[in-house]
Amino acid sequence: MMTHIPPNEGLLLAAILFLLGLIGVMTRRNIIYILMCIEIMLNACGLAFVSAGAKWMQADGQVMFIFILAMAAAEVSVGLALILQMHNQHKSVDVNVLNQLKD
Amino acid sequence: MNVIFYIASIIAIMATIMVITGRNAVHSLLFLTVSLLAVGVVFFTLGAPFMAALEVIIYAGAIMVLFVFVVMMLNLGKAYEKMEESWFSYKAWLGPGILCVILLGELIYVFTVTKGSSQPLTVITPQEVGMSLFGPYILGVELAAMLLMAGIIGAYHIGRKKQKEYHRFLQKEEESV
Numbered sequence: 001m002m003t004h005i006p007p008n009e010g011l012l013l014a015a016i017l018f019l020l021g022l023i024g025v026m027t028r029r030n031i032i033y034i035l036m037c038i039e040i041m042l043n044a045c046g047l048a049f050v051s052a053g054a055k056w057m058q059a060d061g062q063v064m065f066i067f068i069l070a071m072a073a074a075e076v077s078v079g080l081a082l083i084l085q086m087h088n089q090h091k092s093v094d095v096n097v098l099n100q101l102k103d
Numbered sequence: 104m105n106v107i108f109y110i111a112s113i114i115a116i117m118a119t120i121m122v123i124t125g126r127n128a129v130h131s132l133l134f135l136t137v138s139l140l141a142v143g144v145v146f147f148t149l150g151a152p153f154m155a156a157l158e159v160i161i162y163a164g165a166i167m168v169l170f171v172f173v174v175m176m177l178n179l180g181k182a183y184e185k186m187e188e189s190w191f192s193y194k195a196w197l198g199p200g201i202l203c204v205i206l207l208g209e210l211i212y213v214f215t216v217t218k219g220s221s222q223p224l225t226v227i228t229p230q231e232v233g234m235s236l237f238g239p240y241i242l243g244v245e246l247a248a249m250l251l252m253a254g255i256i257g258a259y260h261i262g263r264k265k266q267k268e269y270h271r272f273l274q275k276e277e278e279s280v
Contacts, residue, residue, distance in 0.1 A: 008214040010149055013112045015210040017119055017142075019203045024123035026199035029190045030183075032128050032174060036135055040119055043162065046154075047142055054149040054224075059231040062154050063240050066232075069161050070247040074254030076166050080173045081262030087177050088264065094190075 010051025017044035031086065031093050035079045042072045108148040115141035126187045128174045132167060139163040153229035 017040060024037030046065040053061020083093070090097045118138035125131035143158035236244060 008217070009108065009112070010145065012211065012214050013115065013145065015214075016116055016207060017138075019207050019210075020116070020119045020123055023196065023199050023203045026203075027191070027196040028123070029195075030128070030187060032170075032177075033123070033125075033131065036122060036131060036170065039135070039162075039166065040122065040138070043139060043142060043158075046158075047145065050146055050151050050154055051149055053227065054151065057225050057227070059227050059235040062151055062227060062232045063236050063243075065151075065154050066157070066236065067243055067247055069157060070251055073161065073166060074250050076169055077254050077258040078261065080169055081258040083173060084176065084262050093177065093179065093183070094186075 010054065011048055014044045014048035014051060017041075017047065029094050029096060031083055031095050034095065035076065035083065038079075039072065039076065042068055042075075105148075108145060111141045111144035111148065114138075115145065124191075126184050126191070128179060128183075129171070132170050132174065135170075136163050136167050139167070148224075150224045150226040152226065153232060 021037045021040035021044060024040065025034055028034055028037065046068045049061040049064040049068065051061075053059065053064075086098065087093060115138050118134045118141060121134040122131045122138065125134065139158060139162045143155045143163065146152075146155040146158055
């Protein structure tokens with residue numbers, strides 16, 4: 001398989017996906033969408049690691065992607081539990097409801 | 104291989120745009136799954152087949168299933184779509200959108216100025232990844248295990264429904280309050 005990969009396109013794709021996720025986090029008010037956009041950003045970070053690892057021909061990038069994967073799994077389980085609690089207590093998924101420290 | 108890379112990246116970007124502009128949570132989740140699968144194809148073209156498999160199994164499989172279950176449990180109906188419509192006004196996304204487009208322009212500039220030479224594709228085998236993972240990175244693996252354990256316990260503790268138990272005489276007062 002003697003094909004050539006472009007050097008920077010993978011990193012560029014990672015940057016575009018990360019910024020799309022960032023726009024989502026900043027603009028959406030539904031907490032489910034915010035969590036999804038955080039997933040997009042984490043995935044873009046993993047893509048940046050893997051493409052950097054491919055660029056320098058090292059396995060470390062893929063090792064980092066495995067760590068990001070484990071971190072994303074832990075993060076999403078806790079985040080979804082928090083969403084369920086929020087829906088139980090406030091009957092809403094709007095983050096602007098959560099503007100009080102005390103109920 | 105290059106053509107596959109470009110097609111997959113365009114699919115990933117389009118699907119991600121559909122995710123962040125979507126109204127219906129389930130539709131957005133399906134687009135997010137498509138985006139993750141496209142990123143998996145990108146991994147494959149970058150010479151990381153093991154990562155492509157993990158992306159499909161863990162991200163597009165396990166994590167998305169968690170999301171779908173939670174969205175089904177919340178059971179948001181048509182009323183929420185209307186509410187989304189009102190939240191997603193053009194005033195809300197214009198400012199962050201412009202700022203992010205500026206950032207993106209800077210990044211594109213950086214990546215085009217530092218023109219690297221394209222090198223032949225080298226496939227990094229799972230064997231090398233495993234040797235590295237359980238060699239120099241063994242501490243990180245143990246920390247990840249502890250993090251996952253903490254995640255399980257935290258999710259169980261937070262997600263549990265609090266049982267409210269009152270005395271039956273006090274219960275009426277509590278309801279009236």
